[in-house]
Amino acid sequence: METVNGVVIREKQIGESDKALAVLTREIGLIEVMAKGAMKINSKLSGSTQLFMYSKLCLNKSKDRFYLNSCEPLDLFYNIRLDMCKYALACYFADIIHYTIQLNEPCDIITRLLLNTLYFLDNGKVSNRTLKTIFEFRHICEIGMMPQLLCCRRCYRYSTDIGLNMYMDMKDSTLLCEDCKNELAKAPEPLPDMIKLSPKTVEQLRYIALSEYKHLYKIKLNSDEETVLSDITENYLQEKLGVVFRSLNFYKSIEFKEKEHG
Numbered sequence: 001m002e003t004v005n006g007v008v009i010r011e012k013q014i015g016e017s018d019k020a021l022a023v024l025t026r027e028i029g030l031i032e033v034m035a036k037g038a039m040k041i042n043s044k045l046s047g048s049t050q051l052f053m054y055s056k057l058c059l060n061k062s063k064d065r066f067y068l069n070s071c072e073p074l075d076l077f078y079n080i081r082l083d084m085c086k087y088a089l090a091c092y093f094a095d096i097i098h099y100t101i102q103l104n105e106p107c108d109i110i111t112r113l114l115l116n117t118l119y120f121l122d123n124g125k126v127s128n129r130t131l132k133t134i135f136e137f138r139h140i141c142e143i144g145m146m147p148q149l150l151c152c153r154r155c156y157r158y159s160t161d162i163g164l165n166m167y168m169d170m171k172d173s174t175l176l177c178e179d180c181k182n183e184l185a186k187a188p189e190p191l192p193d194m195i196k197l198s199p200k201t202v203e204q205l206r207y208i209a210l211s212e213y214k215h216l217y218k219i220k221l222n223s224d225e226e227t228v229l230s231d232i233t234e235n236y237l238q239e240k241l242g243v244v245f246r247s248l249n250f251y252k253s254i255e256f257k258e259k260e261h262g
């Protein structure tokens, strides 16, 4: 018997009454768990096997498969399941994890990132958009694809302190300062696709990539900054992973409708 603390990031009904779960745990990473009888109304497992619940799980292991023996909820994240927009965003986070994290490999930092993000998504103290940008960018950094954010790749200047715009080369994950970009634009070879970043945007990306977890969610973004950053982090994640998640389109369509109706 093994006891772990984990959050359910995917659930699938198997047959009449069983559930197959993907659970992100602090102790043993992402695992697949069979919950026998969890679909039955009176099952003692039904409460803790719903999407985005964080629970203490007692598991039996047999032939490399985990079976859920018993569970005890630790955090219900109740508001996420009541609010369609929050729910859609959480599904997007779950898809990113499922796509990038190997089964049965320890990933304590990713579990922490997800749990912290769900915590603020649930209590609403940080906006959905800010959480989206934090999760997208910090996740891609944590899995080893952090761009070189420190200085211009050509002249090595830090640049934000002298107020220069920077350009992010999405393909090779580096920055080029405005001066160097103008210089290179004179050469006959075409420049790669680059996204323009204001000094402030560069500072915000550095903050999300590098700040300690206890400070990460204190970032304050106004509505324009959220829009700019959300586009950049989304594009960067898509460029690095080479995939567009359907759950992201779903989240965006709900967010758009909510805005339209005030």
Ligand SMILES: [Zn+2]
Pocket (backbone or CB within 6 Å): 152, 153, 154, 155, 156, 157, 176, 177, 178, 179, 180, 181
């Ligand atoms: Zn430069």
